[in-house]
Amino acid sequence: MSFRVVRSSKFRHVYGQALKREQCYDNIRVSKSSWDSTFCAVNPKFLAIIVESAGGGAFIVLPHNKVGRIAADHPLVGGHKGPVLDIAWCPHNDNVIASGSEDCVVKVWQIPDGGLSRTLTEPVVDLVFHQRRVGLVLWHPSALNVLLTAGSDNQVVIWNVGTGEILVHIDSHPDVVYSACFNWDGSKLVTTCKDKKIRIYDPRNGEIESEALCHEGSKATRAIFLRHGLIFTTGFNRSSERQYSLRAPDALNEPIVMVELDTSNGVMFPLYDADTNLIYLCGKGDSVIRYFEITPEPPFVHYINTFQTPDPQRGIGMMPKRGCDVTTCEIAKFYRLNNNGLCQVISMTVPRKSDLFQEDLYPDTLAEDAAQTAEDWIAGNDAEPLTFSLKGGYVSQSANKSLSVTKKANILNKASAGTSKSASSAALGGNHATSNNNNASSGSGFVSGVSEKDLRDITDEIRKLKAIIVKHENRIRALEAAVRAQEGDDTDSRPAAAPVTAGNGNSSSKAATDGGAQKESNDNSSANDQSHPTAANDDEF
Template sequence: MAWRFAASKFKNTTPKLPKKENGEEDVVGQMMYVDDQHDDGNSHLRHVAGGQNLENSDVDDKETHVVTCKLKIHTDTIFDLPVGNLSCTNDGIHASADFLAFHIEGEGGKLGVLPIGAKGRRTRNDIWIIAAHGEQVSDFGFMTYADQLLATCSRDEPVKIWKLSRDSSPQLATEVNVGAGVVTECLKAHSTADNLLAVGSHNSAYITDISTKRVAIELTGITDKVQAMGWSEDGRLLAVSGDKGRQIVVYDPRANTVPIQTLEGHGGMGREARVLFAGNRLISTGFTTKRIQEVRAYDTGKWGSPIHTQEFVSTTGVLIPHYDPDTKLVFLSGKGTNKLFMLELQDRQPYLSHVFELTLPEQTLGATVGSKRRVHVMDGEVDTYYQLTKNSIVPTPCIVPRRSYRDFHADLFPETRGSEPGCSASEWLSGTNAAPPKTSLAPSSSASPPPPEPMPPQQAAVAPPRPMSISSNNVPNGKDHHVPAPRKEEVRELDYGVYEKENGAVRSTAKTPSAETNSTQGNTSPLTTNSPDPITVVSAVGAPKATSPPVTGSASTSSVSTPLTVGPAYGEKPKEAPVNFRKPIGASNRVPLSQRVRPKSCVVGQITSKFRHVDGQQGTKSGHVFSNLRNVNTRLPPESNGVCCSNKYAAVPLAGLGVVGIYDVDAPGKLPDGVMDGIFNKATVTDLQWNPFDESQLAVGTDCGQINLWRFSESDGPRNEMEPEKQIKICGEKITSLRWHPLAANLMAVALSNSTIELWDVSEGKLYSRFVQHQSGILGIAWSADGRRIASVGKDATLFVHEPATAEQKVYERKSVVESTRAARVLFACDDRIVIVVGMTKSSQRQVQMYDATTVDLRHIYTQVIDSATQPLVPHYDYDSNVLFLSGKGDRFVNMFEVIYDSPYLLPLAPFMSPVGSQGIAFHHKIKCNVMAVEFQVCWRLSDKNLEQIVFRVPRIKKDVFQDDLFPDALVTWEPVTTAARWMSGQESAPVFRSLKPDGVFSSIPRPIAASVRHSEMPTSSAATTPSSSATPSTEKQTSSTPSHPTPIARNMQSCAVESAHTPDRQQVAAAWSTKIDLDTRLEQDQMEGVDETEWNQ
């Protein structure tokens, strides 16, 4: 029987990062207190839940007090820990069902201990400290079936067993002396037997019985020191990684003291390596010869070569693996990086299937996975991942999404290994293979509750709110009607309303949510905002119900950051409005968005992108690949993107002085052997760009200050004999970047090594403009989509936005935008309202920063760390879908985000993964995409030996209709709008937008369809003609003399009346579908056989 696809229950497992605030979160809400005048003459304030309808209550005739306050919500993160910078070669942190043990800073081998339920701030005085050894702790770990026993080892001391308790300090339980002169490097508790511990040393390993304090078995045949060990699930086999990860040996300790299998490990000589059993697979992590993280999987039923090999990131930190046998999930977290990879172990290819990739807020120093007996099953939590950073422990629950968590999902939580061992150490050594009993995770089972937190320093209890000063007016007596609070299950999504900024103060036109409602909301944005100012208590005596003005379509403001909700000012009369449980899609809290439809949606309170399930199809599957590629130039300057392509050709820099290979993208295949053919520029190539309006013209910049223009055709002979069509001598300085103008033909911006940017008409060889703003070299330049501005970032860590076509040559500046000046890129996004800077930190973290292009000070909006690597990220932005592609040299991944002009600013999409690293990526124009196959980008990815095509598409079922929600009118980047002379003279030309819908194809959503229409010629609605605040940069101190930016591009949709004649109605759509279906007009009774006429007479 053929294999059928069966979806895994855990394929959608998603880790949820806890709140990042330091111990508490400021939540602004409303609490209403009613002053009840009792018979005893005393006033009593009773709390009425904010946000409830009080029209029919007795609150109307009493004196009410609206109090705006801040709630404190404790976080799940443990912070302010004295961890510091670790230099250990172990996992750094371990967890049992009761305790967490982790490395801390200080002389000697010290460990910190906390219970599983610990949260919030924990300083050195708030944790238990184990002074385990005099030197650095080599390894440590909990005993499998004794949650209170912690084993530690060091190089020159015996193995020690510590007993932990919630009521007293850790005590030394016992010591096991492995042998005189034995240097212990690592240890691992047995998986099925109690009191059995494997200890690794140099060239040997030992099986010790801690109950008898002796060595039971000594294993030999290991090369160099032992770096990691792992027991099989049945406890019969022991795997040992030695020789810096290049050797893996497998023992059956009770059968023989020599290895039963010796496997070839990783090729690199890493400082660390890991090995563990995962079902009937053996997983090993190490490094390749190129210092790239590598994972190998072996079949325990058929030892030999690995059945699966996968490379990850080029870094010096090893991948720490963990495995959950119940869900078959594999967790991989790299030391020194901020990435968590979740994979699923399968019985078929790919044996390790991608599940999730999580970007953590800080670098990982250690990682572990908690006990299954402590997961919150009623929340769908299948595992808890603990990350150790330099000052915190971040518990990350891994949730399987389900429609409801009211009932226990037994399919997600099978019976798991309990707290009782299968056998004792002596029984196992005598040959017993009894499996440990399993226990159910159902809430009705008799599982022990988690231990309470340790006794923290005594803190004063939170006092109830004090009575407020009230008026002396008499208030009628009334009964104390308590309004019930909302149920805990009700999760509300607040109406953010429309926010305006007046006189430097933020004002909300929407009703302020209640304090209790706010307590259930989580801020999904990773942006860290400043805490609000202290809120003053305002007593409104006898105030009427809250009123609010009608919500307008837009609001004028100078900020796009996440707004703070504040209560109504004193004296206002806001009316009560119903709470909107859904935030409008695409609505901005600050500046109104473009009128084109944004492909994002709100799912369960979180804004997600319609491109989130993007699928990248490699050319190896469709034959679109240039193979046998050789001598690729891997030493290009960091300012260059390397490979580039037009709709007809691809250019690849090759090794040699100025050699560039040219390949026809419509004729892929295997390249012939021999010397690689290519053009010669007679100088080192620094950058190269195809003319966007001439797919046969290539501009090549060199380090001698010269631009070579090449033209190609299908009739060209050997390209090594060709000469440039034209040569332009810029100056004697090195050319760092070339960028063609997006609208004007033959206009090019050239960045030079002497901090100069020049504008050239390459057809005439004429210099139009030169401007110098940077104090040192330029790292990257980029044009805005409307061609009015050009942004640049330099080694002086300064961002400049120039307007070269204006008479006053306006320049806007922002300092200190990058931390590391080794490399950076810049581009415009979101209809030219955002400037994105992609750079690196001094700790090699690659990050994306967003700045507001509508303000004169280029105000910082948001920063997100992508990952950690040695090579910079090269961005590409798709103007139509707002998707940002990020990939670096040597990366196997292409990270994608949808950029939005509102929090959370970057919506993550499914990353693209390739088995080999990349040398560069080049994208085609949008017209190259097959929109009927739901392709929204096509690119070419260069590796050491191949140049393959990658098609990015969105999975859709109905591909016979045009997907309007994914393909708005596309920005025409392949045809010029004006000339260089007209543009430099100040004649502005608007960009052109064109529909990609093929003729004769119906749309999935009725929408205006027009031919190439310019923005200035398109019919505008009333909303489009209204001046937008985004047209002019705004600041709090701006005056009329302050320079302003040009109006950003906006797609204006044509009116329905104009387009009604062009839009097919329902009858036309039904008729079109009917032509594809054979109509059967026969009736069912026509096929029935009746009786003979003579029979009716009988």
């Protein structure tokens, strides 16, 4: 007698459940761009979605408690001159988000607690380098203020956002970069390109460590680093069948696993949960979410189940583990963007009878604090991301952070003064970013990096502008008084007008006209006489 042994796994019974429509986000004009992006980014405080916008690119930012139907005139983040292609929340500050656009500019924004009350058009900093559209933005997992951007100019740039300077420039890709991903500690970088190759870089110097053919199909491919060092990829074969693979960095040419899924033509986005080693495959245009478990034993990638929905998805975002509800054994949460304007919330849950904290489901997860500064990372130091336990619940550490900052200031620097280096100010392409040092009141003759002479010049300019405004206001008041006086005289003169008769109609009409003209001339003279003293007084002011 033959029998089959069922593989033991605590995630074998994971199931997905969609929240009710009133608990989701409706009436959202999701972007219709054909760019292969998720169009959605989520963190424990906000939900950001790229939307259609006239006159430039924009995305909407919603607090998680603002569910239901979203007003058509809801404030947006709209400073780009072209459609927004990709957005990413900073993993070390839940109020900071980066966006890349067709206008070739990367912008970093700060969102106030509670969301937007009016449209935001002024970013914290503009990162200008790319010559063509920017379709990929990615934050470093452990280093503060380190951001990677990639554009259709085949360039990959790593920035220090706190100072606005370029740390590393990689120009070895022969074609458009489809995806990029750091490994667990940020010491390696994997990219996929339109030339069908996968490459592993040293991100500090831009040197290629290894490369190989990824998937043979001509459509977009994706690659991500797993926590234990392996690489998971998605793509297409020559027959346009979708497939995924698992590879070792030192043997990219020989996939450990290569599996064909189906013949759909939508790009698959692999969403990875490093705590549970689960991978969720979400295809653009699909109505399903497949999830797999990665294990050290063959066949290494184990299919678990499929979550089915009736509507296809245009994009999707995955909530960090900090935002999951541990009381209901929720291990993942997704935000699906449908074609009908609905952002549907999907909760992935492990069924458990006990209401106690399940330590086997929730190992220590990624914390909000950075493990090192950008200066430490570029100097060659490696540090794994900081982790913490969800047993006591999660409280955002940026909740009490002051948001009244100066434009272009290094508001992203959250590291303590004893452990972080102050970011030096730098200029790049005409854009300046100043470090956020607490020396504004020092007695060195400088206030926030501005000299006393500059302050005096600015004060004099403001005083002159105020004088001009007062002068114009007085002139406007005088003219308004003259207009009111003229309207009053015209009203009083109408009942006293002589009736028009057949015999003297022409003379009466002429006399009335002459009288009105004379009156108007006198009123104008009076208005001019009133305006001249006012101007004189303004000159004295």
